[in-house]
Amino acid sequence: xxxxxxxxxxxxxxxxxxxxxxxxxxxxxxxxxxxxxxxxxxxxxxxxxxxxxxxxxxxxxxxxxxxxxxxxxxxxxxxxxxxxxxxxxxxxxxxxxxxxxxxxxxxxxxxxxxxxxxxxxxxxxxxxxxxxxxxxxxxxxxxxxx
Amino acid sequence: xxxxxxxxxxxxxxxxxxxxxxxxxxxxxxxxxxxxxxxxxxxxxxxxxxxxxxxxxxxxxxxxxxxxxxxxxxxxxxxxxxxxxxxxxxxxxxxxxxxxxxxxxxxxxxxxxxxxxxxxxxxxxxxxxxxxxxxxxxxxxxxxxx
Amino acid sequence: xxxxxxxxxxxxxxxxxxxxxxxxxxxxxxxxxxxxxxxxxxxxxxxxxxxxxxxxxxxxxxxxxxxxxxxxxxxxxxxxxxxxxxxxxxxxxxxxxxxxxxxxxxxxxxxxxxxxxxxxxxxxxxxxxxxxxxxxxxxxxxxxxx
Ligand SMILES: N[C@@H](CCC(=O)N[C@@H](CS)C(=O)NCC(=O)O)C(=O)O
Ligand SMILES: N[C@@H](CCC(=O)N[C@@H](CS)C(=O)NCC(=O)O)C(=O)O
Ligand SMILES: N[C@@H](CCC(=O)N[C@@H](CS)C(=O)NCC(=O)O)C(=O)O
Numbered sequence: 387x388x389x390x391x392x393x394x395x396x397x398x399x400x401x402x403x404x405x406x407x408x409x410x411x412x413x414x415x416x417x418x419x420x421x422x423x424x425x426x427x428x429x430x431x432x433x434x435x436x437x438x439x440x441x442x443x444x445x446x447x448x449x450x451x452x453x454x455x456x457x458x459x460x461x462x463x464x465x466x467x468x469x470x471x472x473x474x475x476x477x478x479x480x481x482x483x484x485x486x487x488x489x490x491x492x493x494x495x496x497x498x499x500x501x502x503x504x505x506x507x508x509x510x511x512x513x514x515x516x517x518x519x520x521x522x523x524x525x526x527x528x529x530x531x532x
Numbered sequence: 533x534x535x536x537x538x539x540x541x542x543x544x545x546x547x548x549x550x551x552x553x554x555x556x557x558x559x560x561x562x563x564x565x566x567x568x569x570x571x572x573x574x575x576x577x578x579x580x581x582x583x584x585x586x587x588x589x590x591x592x593x594x595x596x597x598x599x600x601x602x603x604x605x606x607x608x609x610x611x612x613x614x615x616x617x618x619x620x621x622x623x624x625x626x627x628x629x630x631x632x633x634x635x636x637x638x639x640x641x642x643x644x645x646x647x648x649x650x651x652x653x654x655x656x657x658x659x660x661x662x663x664x665x666x667x668x669x670x671x672x673x674x675x676x677x678x
Numbered sequence: 679x680x681x682x683x684x685x686x687x688x689x690x691x692x693x694x695x696x697x698x699x700x701x702x703x704x705x706x707x708x709x710x711x712x713x714x715x716x717x718x719x720x721x722x723x724x725x726x727x728x729x730x731x732x733x734x735x736x737x738x739x740x741x742x743x744x745x746x747x748x749x750x751x752x753x754x755x756x757x758x759x760x761x762x763x764x765x766x767x768x769x770x771x772x773x774x775x776x777x778x779x780x781x782x783x784x785x786x787x788x789x790x791x792x793x794x795x796x797x798x799x800x801x802x803x804x805x806x807x808x809x810x811x812x813x814x815x816x817x818x819x820x821x822x823x824x
Binding site for chain 1 (some may be wrong): 536538541542544545548549551552568570571572584586591593594596
């Protein structure tokens, strides 16, 4: 495994660093607006940062899962590319949401589009693998030699 | 890997689609009950949908982790079966919780039972692998030839 | 895979059990302080338990991801060791936070230190693999024979 998925691992580590950055921003916002744990309520400025990180954390496992399934079963290169785009869109989402609720929408849509693309790749990868393993039918190879 | 875990990948993609469905329901509920981000407080009808998705999201990574460990180290077929049952129970949980707090309980118990079963499979798989790798003892093979 | 990552699987299953324990504590706290779902607001005693579990759940996928990447691409033994330390620190975090907001800080710092160590291992593993796969350069082997 460690031989052929170094690209996926790289994007994953980048994603972890992004999540770490979001968490630090919440910690700074807690200090700035004096919102001490366990409270999570505060001025809208704080709540936007808090929810931006919560929303990104909620989607992070889903992103990593589809990144790897799409990368292992479909195409590592395409998955890594989508992965980088997703992480960039999420950075914009976080920054947009921190500024205004409205500001989260455009990057949310682009991040969702990339996520759906990865889900399609996963679906294609699962179907191709299924055909290869259970029906002994290599569709990819057929396509190439057709 | 992509050869022999296509079943696990299939259940995983199904789970991702289920999570996407739950997220969409929260977005619709936000519109219906006019709860604009970053707020998460609203009428109980909204809060039940919101919490149902939050609770499913919280358990989703745990579910995927035990699904794969149980599938790779113990039995892919049994894990996939449990996986499908779990996803079905979570769908019922979401729908039950959306209707009433009481309605979440029965499907919560069945989803938890399936999760514990998967955790037991993981434990068994880890013990079997440990014996095979470190003690050079193939318990499964012994059982079959006994 | 199931041959050489049984240690990582063991630590992972331990982590899942810890998360299950945290969830049960939230359920007990809900009963003790009469905080019925979908509500998440209650006396500070309840909110600390609730947030402790929420915080641990938020970091759990990140922990599992860096544990496995570090274990597969860098060193399984070191990753497992860090994994056990992390789970221990998180147990202390949960117990400390349940008692007082202040009590969460010391174990939070140790858990974060271990997490950063794992992230460094991931980085090193990715760089080493990259050199091996794309530059045909086995840095580890060079180091050993130097
Ligand atoms: N947990 C999310 C689930 C759905 C979702 O991803 N919503 C998007 C579009 S409304 C969002 O940006 N939510 C803001 C937030 O989570 O604070 C929510 O509460 O809204
Ligand atoms: N985060 C959960 C952790 C424990 C759990 O899974 N509780 C079950 C049984 S009380 C549940 O359905 N919780 C409802 C919820 O999370 O809104 C909680 O707040 O309750
Ligand atoms: N979701 C976290 C993100 C940042 C974080 O991990 N904060 C640490 C240090 S302030 C913590 O212990 N937070 C307490 C909590 O999450 O309730 C938060 O709301 O604070």
